[in-house]
Amino acid sequence: MPSNRSRTLAAAALAPLLAVIAGCSTGTTPAVEAAGQPRSGGTLTWAVETEPITLNPHQYAQAKARLLVWNTFESLLTYDKQGKLVPWLATGWQAAPDGLSYTLTLRDGVTFTDGTPFDSAAVKANIDKLREPGYAPGVAAVQLRNLKAVEAVDPRTVRLTLTAPDVLILDFLASPQGAQVSPKSLREAKNLKAGGVDVVGTGPFVLDRYVPGQELHYRRNAGYDWAPPTATHTGLAYLDGITYRFLKESAVRVGALTSGQVQLVEGVPATDQPLVTGNRALRLTRELNSGSAYSYYFNTSHAPFDDLRVRQAFREAVDVDTVLKSVYRDTATRAWSVISPSSPLYDKSVEGGYSGDAAKANTLLDQAGWATRDADGFRVKDGKRLTVRLVQSAPFVRDRRDVLAQAVQAAVKQSAGIDLKVSLVDQGTALEAFERNEYEVFDNSRADTDAGAALNLLLHSKGGINRTRVNDPRIDQLLESGQATADPTKRAGVYADLQQQVIAEQALVLPLYAPADQIAASTSVGGVRFEPTAGVPASAYDLWISK
Amino acid sequence: MTATRAAARRLGAGLVVLWVAATAAYLALLAAPGDTVDTIVGDGADTPQIRAQIITEWGLDRPAIVQYLDYLLRLVNGDLGRSYLLQRPVAEVIGEQIAPTLTLAVAAAGLGVLLALLIAVATAGDRRPWLRRASSGVELLLVSTPPFLIGIVLLSVLSFRYGLFPVSGDQGIGALVLPAVTLALPIAGLLAQVLRDGIDRALDEPFVLTARSRGVRERTVLLRHALRHALLPAVTLAGWLFGILLGGAVIVEQVFGRPGLGQVTLTAVTSKDMPVVLAVVTLSAAVYVVVNTAADLTYLLVDPRLRRS
Numbered sequence: 141m142p143s144n145r146s147r148t149l150a151a152a153a154l155a156p157l158l159a160v161i162a163g164c165s166t167g168t169t170p171a172v173e174a175a176g177q178p179r180s181g182g183t184l185t186w187a188v189e190t191e192p193i194t195l196n197p198h199q200y201a202q203a204k205a206r207l208l209v210w211n212t213f214e215s216l217l218t219y220d221k222q223g224k225l226v227p228w229l230a231t232g233w234q235a236a237p238d239g240l241s242y243t244l245t246l247r248d249g250v251t252f253t254d255g256t257p258f259d260s261a262a263v264k265a266n267i268d269k270l271r272e273p274g275y276a277p278g279v280a281a282v283q284l285r286n287l288k289a290v291e292a293v294d295p296r297t298v299r300l301t302l303t304a305p306d307v308l309i310l311d312f313l314a315s316p317q318g319a320q321v322s323p324k325s326l327r328e329a330k331n332l333k334a335g336g337v338d339v340v341g342t343g344p345f346v347l348d349r350y351v352p353g354q355e356l357h358y359r360r361n362a363g364y365d366w367a368p369p370t371a372t373h374t375g376l377a378y379l380d381g382i383t384y385r386f387l388k389e390s391a392v393r394v395g396a397l398t399s400g401q402v403q404l405v406e407g408v409p410a411t412d413q414p415l416v417t418g419n420r421a422l423r424l425t426r427e428l429n430s431g432s433a434y435s436y437y438f439n440t441s442h443a444p445f446d447d448l449r450v451r452q453a454f455r456e457a458v459d460v461d462t463v464l465k466s467v468y469r470d471t472a473t474r475a476w477s478v479i480s481p482s483s484p485l486y487d488k489s490v491e492g493g494y495s496g497d498a499a500k501a502n503t504l505l506d507q508a509g510w511a512t513r514d515a516d517g518f519r520v521k522d523g524k525r526l527t528v529r530l531v532q533s534a535p536f537v538r539d540r541r542d543v544l545a546q547a548v549q550a551a552v553k554q555s556a557g558i559d560l561k562v563s564l565v566d567q568g569t570a571l572e573a574f575e576r577n578e579y580e581v582f583d584n585s586r587a588d589t590d591a592g593a594a595l596n597l598l599l600h601s602k603g604g605i606n607r608t609r610v611n612d613p614r615i616d617q618l619l620e621s622g623q624a625t626a627d628p629t630k631r632a633g634v635y636a637d638l639q640q641q642v643i644a645e646q647a648l649v650l651p652l653y654a655p656a657d658q659i660a661a662s663t664s665v666g667g668v669r670f671e672p673t674a675g676v677p678a679s680a681y682d683l684w685i686s687k
Numbered sequence: 688m689t690a691t692r693a694a695a696r697r698l699g700a701g702l703v704v705l706w707v708a709a710t711a712a713y714l715a716l717l718a719a720p721g722d723t724v725d726t727i728v729g730d731g732a733d734t735p736q737i738r739a740q741i742i743t744e745w746g747l748d749r750p751a752i753v754q755y756l757d758y759l760l761r762l763v764n765g766d767l768g769r770s771y772l773l774q775r776p777v778a779e780v781i782g783e784q785i786a787p788t789l790t791l792a793v794a795a796a797g798l799g800v801l802l803a804l805l806i807a808v809a810t811a812g813d814r815r816p817w818l819r820r821a822s823s824g825v826e827l828l829l830v831s832t833p834p835f836l837i838g839i840v841l842l843s844v845l846s847f848r849y850g851l852f853p854v855s856g857d858q859g860i861g862a863l864v865l866p867a868v869t870l871a872l873p874i875a876g877l878l879a880q881v882l883r884d885g886i887d888r889a890l891d892e893p894f895v896l897t898a899r900s901r902g903v904r905e906r907t908v909l910l911r912h913a914l915r916h917a918l919l920p921a922v923t924l925a926g927w928l929f930g931i932l933l934g935g936a937v938i939v940e941q942v943f944g945r946p947g948l949g950q951v952t953l954t955a956v957t958s959k960d961m962p963v964v965l966a967v968v969t970l971s972a973a974v975y976v977v978v979n980t981a982a983d984l985t986y987l988l989v990d991p992r993l994r995r996s
Contacts, residue, residue, distance in 0.1 A: 187944075191954075193773060274736040333774035353784060353946025354855065385855060387944040391839060396854045399847040568720040568959070 174423065175666030175686040180378050182685040184665065187387040187396050189407035195335030195347065195356075197319035198269070198276045203429070203587040203676055206316060207406070208384060210671070210679035211358050212253075213319035213341030216244060216263070217310060218368045219589060219673035223430075223484030224628070225310055228368040229258065229320060229342065230298075233313075235626055239305030244313075246296045250366050252322035253340045260292035265323040267300075275333075276317065283312040283593075305624035307631070311590040342366070344377040344681045355385045358680070370672055371681055378667070378684035397422065397660055403685065404661040404668070406677050410471045416660040426658040427670035428482040432594040433475030434541070434585035436530070436548075436650040441609035444510070444526060445580050451647040452494070453504035454528070457556035459496030463547045464653055467540060475651035477639050478598070479591040482654065482675050484628070486591075487636035490643045498555035505556060519557040527559040528580035533570035541583065544652065574607060582607035585655055589674050592622050592635065599642060608648045615641055690987060697983045701976040706759075708972030712965045713758055719961075723747060727961050728771055737771060744769065767966040772958055777966045780951060788947035791939070792932045794867035799874030799928075806875065807882035807917070808909060812890055822879070829876030834935045838869040838942040855944035866943045870935045874928060878921055885917025892916070919986070926979045933971055 190204040197213045200206075216230035227233075230244040250258035267290045270276050286306040291299045300309065312318045325339045326332065332339060337347050344367070345358035359381045367374045385402060387393045393405040394412045398419060408416060408424065416424045438445040438454070445451050464472045475481065476491040505511070510519040510526050519526040530545055545562045552558040560581070565573075573579050584605065586594040597603045600619045601611040618638040625631045642648045657676050661668050667682035719726045727741050741747070745768075746754050761768070767777035806826070810819045829837075842865060845851045852865050889895060890913050898908050937949035948967065955963035 191950075193958075199774075274740070277736060331775060351946060353787070353940070353950045354944065385944055387855065388941050389839075389944075392842060392854060392942055392944065395842060395847040399850055401846070401850075401854055566720070566959070568726055571725065572720045 173666045174663035178684045183381040185383045185402040186404040187393045187402040191386040197316040200316035207677040209316040211345040212343040217314040221672045259295045260298045408658040427675040429655045429675040431588040432586045437582040449504045449508040453501040456501035457552040472653040483591045485635040487639040501556040530581040531573045531579045701980040712968040768962040772960040795870035798871035802875035803878035806879040811886035826876040886913045889913035889916035
């Protein structure tokens, strides 16, 4: 499965990108809210960039749909600001010493908005449904790969038994795919896979209107009283209701905001940001996404990137800061690792490991045997030009990544005589190039909350999108132990080793930038925040509007 | 008798065009790089089960010619297939989005034709050369400006600055005004030129001289006699008009955040949802054929000379 779907995820996560003027707030909650004290009541309209493919959280595949998912659905666990798992619909969990089972206790008094009580039978019904063939195949094959059985011990206790230790199962329990859907919906919904008003959860809002292509409307769940500890308040949501309108053009979103037709927008590209920051009635906030940073992965299976020196030379040939500056002005955050700097698994010590040193790049290439140059200034060896191909699949090119590629192309040519050939093709052609091993550079980023999940796909020898084609027992072993280790400190250590291997030792990737999300909002709106760890806009639960 | 035969020939030609369009779309699907199953899966979930389902539903394990005939047979029966990305039948996806697009298209076409008539009648002949020159300039501008730009400008001024119209939504007729105007302007620009040329030509015809010499008022000459003659070439543009409406709707719906087929098409193309793309292509061809055949048949009714040709 994974290659298509994961690319979708990555691209969806990045869709909005980039940007944000230096000096704007990057904190999740400003110290003083312009909107004053929280108050109950009122309605808001929020313009979003992407219409969800599905409203069923089990089928979730777009990072841009998260802010909608959490309005109506909730998971058993969630992440706090430190990236630590905390209770939500589960009050706690216990791992068996051998790591082969997890016992969760469930919160009391929770009901789905169709009146169905939330209990262990409901949790079992959800997980059983997810494992039903053909329902959510991606989830069954990846996130629930090591799940052996789920058992309702008593109405408030659920036990998950695994075939192998797997801490990523907890990430699943905190993910939209692990969100709890009313068992009644699972049985009776008219179109369960697409979701809709008849697919309900336990969340602070109820979806009561969906006009495809136009908008979603949610009203407050009048019985809600089980906010997660990560929320800034408890009890009912502040807002009576909220409308999400699909406005795909960024200029139109910003125009709708400046003219007061909507109060919040997400996805504000660099070019539109002065309109927001220059307006005293508006405020711009942003947050880095978690998961993997946008990086170039080097295909090590054939020349020239089978030679470590050539990989190192390529990295030294690019002055990443200058390139980012020219493409994104001062709005992109440089990445030094495959893991986003906002992830708890990020290893800061890889920073500065290579420096965009053209002289060094040239020395390395000389040593690797690419010592002569042809008439066009490109390096040659045995009559063959030093050409590497980057194949970009057009539907996934966001954030002007095609322009970024041109800037990298110019940089490596000028500083080291490397011929980077960029081709922008349709997805079928791209997949064919990858299958046939006719590429040297692969670009990707993913928005998983736990970076370990992304790295399993990207760097494990059996990973679904292992486009470096690296097959290194040490890397596999580190990834497997990262997935099996529960202790956060030990786990961070494992991934630090992994990053050292991948970045410092083997130069498998050139990390470029850390994707970010932005929200621009009227100052009359309070409680604008991002979801901890994921770094994407949070649900509407904490939002309020001043009089 | 000859009239019936001429009509039958035009209907037959319409069916051939439809068949060619459906076949071309189908060949494009087969010619796409990669396995056909890959292409149909597109960006949707990709599992052995779904692959098996696609192979069964499309009958990919049968000989190519059987697959093709089966595809045509399903089309004839109105079965547009299934979107694996959206996990829904294509007919349902298109069905729920067709009304907003039709509303937009009808409003835009009506407005465009009305504007064109007004402009052409006001500027035809050589009564007010300055007005005619100014109008020609504006028409050229409207025809050559991308609808995207027209839409953004209209929005910036009338919606964002003066708040006269909402950017989108179900606020009723108000939300339809700007999208309809955006689409109507290029139509009006071109139709006005064609109509005016037609009127000018008609004004040079002997029958106009006759009418004038009978003392018929100039306005009546223009509206009753010249305009009627100018209408035929304008009707010929019906097919082109439809093309503008469909292509424009894709952009206008995107800019204004309106529901509709344009959005469906764009999403389907960018996410490689091939069953939906195929259906949209075939459907567009069908509408095109219907519009043009209807126009041709209208000629047959209107102009007896054509029945014999």
